Amino acid sequence: MEYCAEVARVKRRAYRDQEYWGRPVPSFGDPDASLLILGLAPGAHGANRTGRVFTGDRSGDLLYRVLHATGFASQATSLSREDGLRLKGAYITAAVHCAPPGNKPALEEIRNCRGYLERELDSLANLRVVVALGKIAFDVYLSILRDRGVIHSRSGFVFAHNALHLVGPGQPVLVSSYHPSQQNTSTGKLTEKMLLDVFRRVRRF
Numbered sequence: 001m002e003y004c005a006e007v008a009r010v011k012r013r014a015y016r017d018q019e020y021w022g023r024p025v026p027s028f029g030d031p032d033a034s035l036l037i038l039g040l041a042p043g044a045h046g047a048n049r050t051g052r053v054f055t056g057d058r059s060g061d062l063l064y065r066v067l068h069a070t071g072f073a074s075q076a077t078s079l080s081r082e083d084g085l086r087l088k089g090a091y092i093t094a095a096v097h098c099a100p101p102g103n104k105p106a107l108e109e110i111r112n113c114r115g116y117l118e119r120e121l122d123s124l125a126n127l128r129v130v131v132a133l134g135k136i137a138f139d140v141y142l143s144i145l146r147d148r149g150v151i152h153s154r155s156g157f158v159f160a161h162n163a164l165h166l167v168g169p170g171q172p173v174l175v176s177s178y179h180p181s182q183q184n185t186s187t188g189k190l191t192e193k194m195l196l197d198v199f200r201r202v203r204r205f
Contacts, residue, residue, distance in 0.1 A: 004099040007044045021051030024098050027120060028053050029091030034128040035072065035202060036121075036172070037063075038137040040179060041096035041105050048099035052081045053092050062180045062192060063133075070199040093120055095140040103181075110140060118144055127172040129205050131198065134179030135159045141174065161190070162198050175202060 008022025025042040046057030054060035055078040067073035072090040096105040132138035165174040184190040
C-alpha cells in the first residue's frame with residue numbers, strides 16, 4: 001500500500017499531468033461472468049495510475065485486444081475507467097490488488113489479498129472457466145482449491161501455456177497461460193496469436 005501511494009505521488013515523467021489512482025485496484029467485469037481471468041498485480045504506472053485492472057500499460061493493451069477479438073470485451077482498448085469499456089461474460093481480478101515493488105509481490109502481500117479473492121470466487125456463481133495468467137496466479141488459485149479440499153495437492157498440476165486442468169466435479173476448468181507482460185511479449189515467449197489461442201479455447205466452453 002505504501003509503495004503504490006509513493007508511486008502515485010512521484011509519478012512517471014510521461015504522466016506528470018495525470019492524477020494517479022494510487023491505492024488498491026478493484027476487480028472489473030461482469031458479475032454474472034462464466035469466465036474469471038486471474039492476473040498478478042497492478043502495474044505501478046498502469047492500473048495503479050488508471051484505477052482499472054490491466055489498464056494503462058502494454059500488458060493490458062494486448063489482453064483487451066484479445067478479449068475483444070474473442071467476444072469478451074466491448075472494445076479493443078482500455079484507456080481509463082471512463083472509456084465505456086464493458087466485459088461480456090468475463091471478470092478480471094488479481095492475486096494482489098496493490099502495485100508491488102518491481103512487480104513482484106511478497107508472500108505476505110499475496111496472503112493479505114487471498115481472502116478477497118476467495119470471496120470473489122464465492123460470489124461468481126456462474127463460473128465455468130478460470131484463466132490464470134502466470135505461474136503465481138496459477139499457484140494462488142490452486143492453493144485455495146487445496147485448502148478448501150477440492151484438490152489433495154498442487155503437485156499434480158503443472159503450469160504450462162494454454163494447458164487445461166480439470167480440478168474436480170462441479171468446479172470451473174482451469175486454464176494456465178503465460179502472463180501478457182512486456183517481458184514475455186518482447187522476448188517472444190508470448191505472442192498475440194498464443195494468447196488468442198487461449199481465449200478461443202475458453203470460448204468453446
